Amino acid sequence: xxxxxxxxxxxxxxxxxxxxxxxxxxxxxxxxxxxxxxxxxxxxxxxxxxxxxxxxxxxxxxxxxxxxxxxxxxxxxxxxxxxxxxxxxxxxxxxxxxxxxxxxxxxxxxxxxxxxxxxxxxxxxxxxxxxxxxxxxxxxxxxxxxxxxxxxxxxxxxxxxxxxxxxxxxxxxxxxxxxxxxxxxxxxxxxxxxxxxxxxxxxxxxxxxxxxxxxxxxxxxxxxxxxxxxxxxxxxxxxxxxxxxxxxxxxxxxxxxxxxxxxxxxxxxxxxxxxxxxxxxxxxxxxxxxxxxxxxxxxxxx
Numbered sequence: 001x002x003x004x005x006x007x008x009x010x011x012x013x014x015x016x017x018x019x020x021x022x023x024x025x026x027x028x029x030x031x032x033x034x035x036x037x038x039x040x041x042x043x044x045x046x047x048x049x050x051x052x053x054x055x056x057x058x059x060x061x062x063x064x065x066x067x068x069x070x071x072x073x074x075x076x077x078x079x080x081x082x083x084x085x086x087x088x089x090x091x092x093x094x095x096x097x098x099x100x101x102x103x104x105x106x107x108x109x110x111x112x113x114x115x116x117x118x119x120x121x122x123x124x125x126x127x128x129x130x131x132x133x134x135x136x137x138x139x140x141x142x143x144x145x146x147x148x149x150x151x152x153x154x155x156x157x158x159x160x161x162x163x164x165x166x167x168x169x170x171x172x173x174x175x176x177x178x179x180x181x182x183x184x185x186x187x188x189x190x191x192x193x194x195x196x197x198x199x200x201x202x203x204x205x206x207x208x209x210x211x212x213x214x215x216x217x218x219x220x221x222x223x224x225x226x227x228x229x230x231x232x233x234x235x236x237x238x239x240x241x242x243x244x245x246x247x248x249x250x251x252x253x254x255x256x257x258x259x260x261x262x263x264x265x266x267x268x269x270x271x272x273x274x275x276x277x278x279x280x281x282x283x284x285x286x287x288x289x290x291x292x293x294x295x296x297x298x299x300x301x302x
Contacts, residue, residue, distance in 0.1 A: 054193050057140060062186040064144030068151045069178035073171075076159045080170055084163065088247060091160040094153045095243030095281075096288055102236035103285025154181060157243070192228075196221040238274055241281025251280065 079086050158177050162170045195217060202214025245251045255276045262272040 053136060055190060057136060058186055058190050058193065060140045061143040061147065062182060064140065065147045065151065065182050065186065068144065068148045069155070069182060072148075072151055072155045073174045073178050076155050076174055077167065077171055080159060080163060081167060087159055087163045090156050091243055092247045094156040095240045095247065096284060097149075098153060098236045098240030099244070099281040099285035100288040100292070101285075102233050102240065103282065103289050105233050105236075107289065151178075151181075154178075157239075160243075192221075192224065195224070234278070237278045237281035237285065239277075239281075241277040241279065241284065242274075244284055245277055245280055255280075 079090070155174060155178065158174055159170070162173045165173070199214045199217025199221060202210045203218060205211060205214070245255050255273065258276060259269050259273045263269055
């Protein structure tokens, strides 16, 4: 009898872990846009910091990111337990914010292409009157604030995925994603910001093949950063638009009908669905940016 209870308990634990793994996979897939942007943005945040201080700054931001998630995960669980009706509105709000942020980034890139802040960072490092400790602290504070917003979006998306699950499953999924995202993102950020240094070290070796590989890494590093930024922005529209589509019944019905009429091939249907989600994200982002701009102007006049 005791043995059967033990095996039943073991089976329950295995089922729970299987559910957690499956839900975590879905949640990570849905939050891919935010993760891409989080990765690119945090890699950009440490530019302007002296080379020997890059890793300490990343470590400080990573600790701030963990603290953010220690606050956000319990808050999300409390909402799920006592106000579950808030989950969908928060998810929609997160989707709209993703679209807004993506559209604002594209708009800023178009309107301010010649001033991306790089020159200011270079001047700050070269100016002997600049307090580099204060400059570094400001960098860390700004990165942690940005991380709080992006972490809130990731947790909100994950919460929407596990909203109907038992509280223990929700806690395990959210905690696991929070830890995995923090470790994964900041480990990759550390690797990316030191990529050019590794390439330079390889290029100074005596071996011809090492020199070629090192030179290739040094040349490719800036393009990698640009690619991450572009992919992250595109994914923000895709994910944000997809969230809005699923949250608005009329939009979901319209997209489904267009996808069904596009082709009988599942791959093409998936591509059309993704493109329509991105299109919804771009339109929604443009509307939100316009509304926010009008509100800001009204406050300035007041």
